[in-house]
Amino acid sequence: MSQIAPHRASNRSSRRKKKASAEAATSAAPAASVIAPILEVESLDMEARGVGRTVNEDGTPGKVIFVEGALPGERVTYLSYRRKPSFEQAEVVDVLRESVIRTKPQCQFFGTCGGCSMQHLDVRAQIAVKQRVLEDNLSHLAKLRPETVYRPIHGPSWGYRYRARLTVRHVAKKGGVLVGFHERKSSFIADMTSCEVLPPHVSAMLVPLRRLVEGLSIRERMPQIELAVGSTVTALVLRILEPINAADEQLLREFADAHNVQFWLQPQGPDSVAPFYPLDARLDYTLPEYNIRMPFKPTDFTQVNHQINRVLVGRALRLLAPSRGDRVLDLFCGIGNFTLPLARISKEVVGIEGSEVLTTRALANAAENGVAEHTSFACRNLFEVTADDMRALGHFDKFLIDPPREGALAVSKALAEIAQSGDGPLPKRIVYVSCNPSTLARDAGLLVHEAGYRLKGAGVVNMFPHTSHVESIALFERD
Structure with a gap:
């Protein structure tokens, strides 16, 4: 019998279990339900929770139980913290029979910190779960099955997170400042001193950061x-609600020199972000296969995982397969992550982005990389684009679409309208990231x-x- 200690580590978890126990004790359920019940776990849901069903006294299927920390094939005891007529949400108490895909979490704060939810699951099994989630969504929501299932794009599973937002809070009960991620499903900050998914030099910086903030005059006014980690420098953007004083400035300079970081200050909204020290450092990332160097500001959108981004760009361009004579439209182009590599191998690439700041950055990046003559950029709201807007853009041989989580509904509707009316050009190939x-x-x-794709x-x-985050790539073709 294996006890899952990490799930007992957070104060929030303990509070929730006490509440669940109280609910169980006062409910109309049989007295035996107060004892942690046993469940056979059948599958995982999209949030990496184990899923199983209770069995009624007459042998018919009962409630669906979602158990955090349980894996398919396991026999577990669990404690519910939320009960509904058709399902319950619970946390695992003991694992009575372990799955072969269970592995020991590498991070000592797993189970307390809310940053990761699948460290107890073998990485290959994680990828298989995500592939199933993708295929299930396509099957159930769109009644589709891809003609080909591509090999997963994967890379290093530790030290990959080059972007993160760390919460800062002065907690008297903890004896000082906490810097890190939230506890699972909680507003409390995890008392963490390292992080296995951050680059090693950033993980090693968490404790010194705590000491730095503790010494600042505005430690209670820095949320x-x-x-943002670049090729040669790491940027730390401090969200400050009050100005820093001369002593604070000196502490920041000393820390920056000691840890090779660049401090930026954000006194108001994102547009107020400005470098503080050192002023001459520059953030960028590279796409070596296409001889691209991409400067960015720490508040610009860039991919979290630089290694995977390089492979993703290569996969996307190979699937799109532009020729020297092709015009390509890059929708939701950001700072030019796909636009600039496409410009190396296409006749013309037009990038459209909803943010004026990112559009300006893309223009500058195209000029810096010597592809300005093959690119043009425009700022448009792609969530409200119409079929007439798409027609006005003219003919493009191929599209690349890389939208945020909301997707590209307006673009897809516009293409459908053009296809059904038959009065406008449509690309023969679309790569959708x-x-x-x-x-x-x-x-x-x-x-x-x-x-008609x-x-x-x-x-x-x-x-x-x-x-449990699922990123994917898809290819659409039309005759």
């Missing part, structure tokens, strides 16, 4: 630190069932190992 399988499935349904292939991209 968060934004982290998704960070939300449900919105990908929704848009895929429109592209296939209404716009075929779903040639789809596969997962393990951008966020040890989390």
Whole structure:
């Protein structure tokens, strides 16, 4: 019998279990229900919770139980913290029979910290779960099955997180400042001194950061630190609600020199972010296969996982397969992550982005990388784009679409309308990079069932190992 200690580590978890025990003791259920019941776990849901069913006294299937920390094939005891007529949400108490895909979490704070939910699951099994989530969404929401399931894109599963938002809080009961992620499903900050998914030099910086903030005059007026790691420098953006004084400035300079970081200050909204020290450091990431160096500000959107991003860009361009004579439209182009590599191998690439700041950055990046003559950029609200807007853009041979979690509903509807009216050009090939399988499935349904495309292939991209986040890539073609 294996006891799952990490799930007892958080104060929130203990409070929730006490509440669950009280509910059980006062409910009308039989007295035996106060004792942690046993469950056979059958599968995992999209949040990496074990799923099983109780059995009624007459042998018929009972409630669905979602158990955090349980894996398929396991026999566990659990304690419910939320009860509904048809399901319960619970936490595992003991594992009576372990799954072969269970592994020991590498992080000592797993189970307390809310940053990861799947460290107890073998990495290969994590990828398989995400692939199933992708295929289930396409099947159930869009009634689609890809003609080809692509090999998963994966890479290092530790030290990969080059972007993060760390919460800062002065907690007298803890004897000082906490810097880190929230506890699972809680507003409390995990008392963490390291993080296995952050780059090692950043993980090693957490304790010194706590000491730094403790020494600042504004330690109770600094709610968060934004982290962005570049090729040669790490940027830390301090969200400050009051100005820093001369002593604070000196402490920041000394810390920056000692840890090779660049401090930025954000006194108000995102537009107020400005470098503090050192002023000459520059953030960037590279796409070596295409000889691209991409400067960015720490508040710009960039992919969390630089290694996976390089592989993803290569996969996307190979699937799109542009020729020297092709015009390509890159929708939700950001700072040019796909646009600039495409410009190396296409006649012309037009990037459209909803943020003026990112559009300006993309223009500058195109000039810096010598591809300005093959690119142009425009700022448009792609969540409200119409068929007429798409027609006005002219003919493009191929599209690349990389939307946020909301997906590309308006774009997909516009293409469907053009296809049904027959009065406008449509690209023969679309590569769609998704960070939300449900919105990908929704848009895929429109592209296939209404716009006449075929779903040639789809596969997962393990951008966020040890989390339930599912990134994916799909290819659509039209005759």
